[in-house]
Amino acid sequence: MTTVAVGSNNDTKKRHVPGEAGLWIFVLGDMCVFALFFALWSISHAQHPEMFAQGHASISQMSGVINTLALLTSSFCVAWGMNQVYVLRFKAARRAFLSAFSLGGVFVLVKIGEYRHKILAGADATQNEFDMYYFVLTGVHLLHVLVGMVALLLMIARCKRPHAGTQDVPFLEGAGVYWHMVDVLWIVLFLLIYMV
Amino acid sequence: MVNTEKGSLISQQRTITITWLLLVALMLYALHLSGSLAPPLFLMCALGLTLLKVVLVIWIYMDIRSAPLWLQGLCGAWVVLVMLIISLAYLAPEQLARATTTLATN
Numbered sequence: 134m135t136t137v138a139v140g141s142n143n144d145t146k147k148r149h150v151p152g153e154a155g156l157w158i159f160v161l162g163d164m165c166v167f168a169l170f171f172a173l174w175s176i177s178h179a180q181h182p183e184m185f186a187q188g189h190a191s192i193s194q195m196s197g198v199i200n201t202l203a204l205l206t207s208s209f210c211v212a213w214g215m216n217q218v219y220v221l222r223f224k225a226a227r228r229a230f231l232s233a234f235s236l237g238g239v240f241v242l243v244k245i246g247e248y249r250h251k252i253l254a255g256a257d258a259t260q261n262e263f264d265m266y267y268f269v270l271t272g273v274h275l276l277h278v279l280v281g282m283v284a285l286l287l288m289i290a291r292c293k294r295p296h297a298g299t300q301d302v303p304f305l306e307g308a309g310v311y312w313h314m315v316d317v318l319w320i321v322l323f324l325l326i327y328m329v
Numbered sequence: 330m331v332n333t334e335k336g337s338l339i340s341q342q343r344t345i346t347i348t349w350l351l352l353v354a355l356m357l358y359a360l361h362l363s364g365s366l367a368p369p370l371f372l373m374c375a376l377g378l379t380l381l382k383v384v385l386v387i388w389i390y391m392d393i394r395s396a397p398l399w400l401q402g403l404c405g406a407w408v409v410l411v412m413l414i415i416s417l418a419y420l421a422p423e424q425l426a427r428a429t430t431t432l433a434t435n
Contacts, residue, residue, distance in 0.1 A: 175418030
């Protein structure tokens with residue numbers, strides 16, 4: 134059987150922008166906004182090391198680990214699904230995107246549990262800079278996860294259409310890039326909030 | 330672009346699977362180091378391991394390796410900028426705190 138590959142990565146492939154070029158303005162802009170957030174967190178950490186040490190002690194590293202595993206694995210599922218799209222196996226791609234969506238759901242549930250625990254423990258974002266930055270950074274990231282999950286649902290719907298084909302590749306690539314961006318941002322947040 | 334390389338798909342699936350295994354291993358290794366290294370050394374290791382993870386996701390999963398040079402450059406610049414800011418703040422916190430306080434008062 135001959136498999137038709139579209140846009141797969143090999144040496145003979147021409148360089149191309151993954152997804153639609155316009156999407157990258159949004160993706161890179163979003164990444165720059167988060168770079169600013171990371172800078173604000175880092176500067177605040179340098180100014181109030183004791184407050185941040187107490188803040189670190191008040192959150193569970195395990196929930197960060199579970200969420201990191203969930204997002205890394207969901208990124209793997211999206212990359213796997215995209216490779217299925219390139220050979221026009223939309224049913225297999227749909228299953229991979231559905232797995233990624235479920236893992237996004239795990240992330241959201243763990244994050245809600247973490248918020249609940251922190252609020253019940255008396256977190257006060259108006260008095261404590263660690264708590265303020267913690268809720269702002271993780272909250273904005275959580276919004277990105279939710280938008281990414283909507284994008285994953287759209288990817289699943291595209292793959293389910295009877296006439297799904299090569300015309301859907303740019304959209305699927307773009308939505309995939311967005312999901313991977315959410316993963317990249319979380320990797321840095323995991324370092325700042327749960328590791329150091 | 331359309332090609333008929335089935336081997337290419339298998340090779341791609343292998344690449345993304347190895348990448349995922351590496352990403353998970355790097356995260357677990359960082360966790361292991363957090364309990365066994367002195368804070369300054371752990372900090373440098375954690376930064377290095379995070380840099381590796383970010384580069385792997387951007388390069389392999391976001392498929393920046395086959396993107397035009399301008400996009401590779403922009404993504405590379407973002408990674409360098411973020412890592413520089415975090416390194417500066419965590420490895421020289423007193424100098425940074427002093428500099429930002431001076432800026433705020435002027």
